[in-house]
Amino acid sequence: MRVVFMGTPAFAVPSLKHLAAEHEVALVLTRPDAVRSRGRKLEPSPVKVAALELGLPVLEAKRITPEVLDALASAHADVFCVAAYGCILPDEVLTMAPLGCVNVHASLLPRWRGAAPIQRCILAGDERTGVSIMRIGHGVDTGAFCAQASCSVPGKTADELTAELAELGGSLLVSVLPTLADGSAVWTEQDERLVTHAAKIEKSEMRLDPAMPATDNARRVLASSDAAPARCAVADKPVRILSTEVLDDVAVEQGTYSVSGRRVLLGCAEGVLEVVSLKPDGKRAMDASAWAAGLRGKQGAWGLLS
Incomplete structure (x- = not known):
């Protein structure tokens, strides 16, 4: 399967590596180099570093410009896969690939929609959390999901839980792609009565x-x-x-x-x-x-x- 991948932080790297091991990654879209540590020097995103190590083509963009749209269209991908890219995707991107655009979200939706699902589940004392493979819609993490996988929360730091969920998400993502291709994926709409919001941590x-x-x-x-x-x-x-x-x-x-x-x-x-x-x-x-x-x-x- 031919894939375009969009992601930026370390959480997204396992998804990229799992995809590259089993599919043809035609293009990697990530946010530009930025100051990411106390050294005050520009550093590439973890996804850019991983993509270059894998020999994959990389495009850096902080928003979807006409030039980015042209590059995405030229990739002729079957599906777009997203994991914490950090940019709102317009409808033209969401509908460009024949199999659509799916996202790896670090929670068991509809619990913890938003920017900080991992920290929020720890603060709330949740016993379990997980990852969801979801469609990207117009709202924040409001799309239907077709697969979920879970793990325990107590006693784990945010860094430890992020690493575990990143691996879980990458594995789940590649297992889902064949079901998108053959039409066997079953999509579940989120129950709005069960929604909780994961606002950025102050x-x-x-x-x-x-x-x-x-x-x-x-x-x-x-x-x-x-x-x-x-x-x-x-x-x-x-x-x-x-x-x-x-x-x-x-x-x-x-x-x-x-x-x-x-x-x-x-x-x-x-x-x-x-x-x-x-x-x-x-x-x-x-x-x-x-x-x-x-x-x-x-x-x-x-x-x-x-």
């Missing part, structure tokens, strides 16, 4: 709060990222919390921290959060035990950053 949502249960704070740590880190102040020191454990067998007063045997314990509204690793502002990431060794007081206050 930095303020990731602040750890002693007024919240330890489990909720722990989920914020798991869902955090460089763009929206889990932060708080411990002993008046601003820190990013990298990993934690929820403890039920110890007691620490809400809003206070305690260093016990070089373990840093944070008292929450319900339960206690043990800090396993953290990154103080302006310093490297470290184990909480090493950081605790430099604290003068073994008890004190912790709370929201202002």
Whole structure:
């Protein structure tokens, strides 16, 4: 099958690799080089890097121009496959390929439509999430889906869950394409009564709060990222919390921290959060035990950053 692939971040790379292994990828469309890290240098998208390694033709575009439309038409693809491309596709693109345009979305639709489905499922305490192969429509992730696959959520970071779902999505995508070709794909319209929305994560949502249960704070740590880190102040020191454990067998007063045997314990509204690793502002990431060794007081206050 002849395929055009559209994608940009690391989540999309497994889909591209699965497609390239089993089909002819005629063109890869990705967003242009951009500043993607703290180095402040232009970097290619993960999809561009993977496509070039695979020897595939790449076109960079941040919007669908007449020139892009010409390139897509010239590819003579049977189907367009999309995974987190990051650009609204006009009707002309959606209907250009004979088998249409399908998208790999990182949730079990209709739950978590939108920009941040992976982080939202972690924050909500979902037991399971997954991927959906869906048609692209005019609304945000509103199209019918023809296949889904799931995995467990608890205990996984956003990065870990993203990697797992990316592989799951790539495998599911290539398994679906033959059903599009022979007409056996069964499409399910989304039940609007079950819709939840996955809005972009704001930095303020990731602040750890002693007024919240330890489990909720722990989920914020798991869902955090460089763009929206889990932060708080411990002993008046601003820190990013990298990993934690929820403890039920110890007691620490809400809003206070305690260093016990070089373990840093944070008292929450319900339960206690043990800090396993953290990154103080302006310093490297470290184990909480090493950081605790430099604290003068073994008890004190912790709370929201202002």
